[in-house]
Amino acid sequence: MIDFENQLRSALEREQPSEDFTRKTLVRAAVFKQAHRPRWRTWIAGSVAASLLAGTWGATQLEHRREQRAHEQLMLALRITSQKLQQIEKKVEGPHR
Amino acid sequence: MKYLALLLCIPCAWTQVLKLDHLDRLGSKAENSVNITLDSGLLNLAARFIPEDDADAAQVKKLVSALKGISVRSFEFKNAGDYTGADVDEIRVQLRDPAWKSVVEVHSKTEGDSNIWLKTLSGRIIGLALIAAEPKKLTIVSIDGAIDPEDLGKMGGYFGIPKSIRYKSGKDEDKK
Numbered sequence: 249m250i251d252f253e254n255q256l257r258s259a260l261e262r263e264q265p266s267e268d269f270t271r272k273t274l275v276r277a278a279v280f281k282q283a284h285r286p287r288w289r290t291w292i293a294g295s296v297a298a299s300l301l302a303g304t305w306g307a308t309q310l311e312h313r314r315e316q317r318a319h320e321q322l323m324l325a326l327r328i329t330s331q332k333l334q335q336i337e338k339k340v341e342g343p344h345r
Numbered sequence: 346m347k348y349l350a351l352l353l354c355i356p357c358a359w360t361q362v363l364k365l366d367h368l369d370r371l372g373s374k375a376e377n378s379v380n381i382t383l384d385s386g387l388l389n390l391a392a393r394f395i396p397e398d399d400a401d402a403a404q405v406k407k408l409v410s411a412l413k414g415i416s417v418r419s420f421e422f423k424n425a426g427d428y429t430g431a432d433v434d435e436i437r438v439q440l441r442d443p444a445w446k447s448v449v450e451v452h453s454k455t456e457g458d459s460n461i462w463l464k465t466l467s468g469r470i471i472g473l474a475l476i477a478a479e480p481k482k483l484t485i486v487s488i489d490g491a492i493d494p495e496d497l498g499k500m501g502g503y504f505g506i507p508k509s510i511r512y513k514s515g516k517d518e519d520k521k
Contacts, residue, residue: 314387315390315391315393315394318383318387318388318390318391318394319390319391319394319395321383322383322387322388322392322409322415324379324381324417325381325383325417325486326415328379328417328484328486329415329417329486329488332459332475332477332484332486333461333475335459335477336449336451336461336475339451339453339456339459340449340451
């Protein structure tokens with residue numbers, strides 16, 4: 249009987265955890281959390297990143313098109329101005345040639 | 346009081362831009378039309394595309410960088426009389442402002458009227474307006490901003506500014 253009690257006491261005796269117990273626990277918890285992370289979060293993060301990328305590309309393209317259009321308009325404006333100024337000059341010089 | 350009025354007039358002269366909006370209605374009557382309005386922001390954008398390796402282009406870039414706006418309205422009509430004198434008069438009224446000086450006036454019974462005005466401030470050209478009113482064509486150009494006559498002179502090959510306009514600047518008048 250005493251032997252049995254000793255065995256029981258030994259079995260139920262408080263034991264100190266190993267030195268790396270805390271680290272192992274945290275690592276397992278992280279792995280568990282990673283494995284059970286909801287997929288929709290990944291999808292949303294991916295979608296947001298893709299949207300930002302597409303938005304930036306679109307804005308750059310739009311800006312480039314605006315620049316190109318402004319340049320075309322400027323050249324046309326200068327060409328019309330130049331033509332008209334030269335026509336007027338010819339008219340002014342015409343009778344005195 | 347006189348100085349106060351003068352001080353008030355200086356910013357007015359700088360900010361006065363010709364209003365050409367009333368001409369937009371002619372676009373539907375015209376066979377071909379050009380409607381360009383570029384403010385300083387768009388001019389800066391446009392100037393980025395002008396190459397700097399060419400001397401003439403570099404001059405254009407310099408000229409454009411000093412401008413605050415360019416407006417062009419050009420119409421080609423099928424028939425004479427598709428636009429009226431009243432359409433042009435609305436612009437001429439704006440050009441009665443003392444800041445504007447008529448430098449070229451050409452009248453032709455067959456080819457219509459052509460006029461060029463320069464806006465000057467303290468001997469500097471700060472604007473150019475052009476009206477070419479032919480029987481079937483109407484072109485209005487309004488350039489707002491500092492235009493150096495020296496630059497205009499160098500622009501001959503690229504921009505085609507005639508000499509007759511260069512020598513009408515305030516600077517030249519001052520020299521006389």
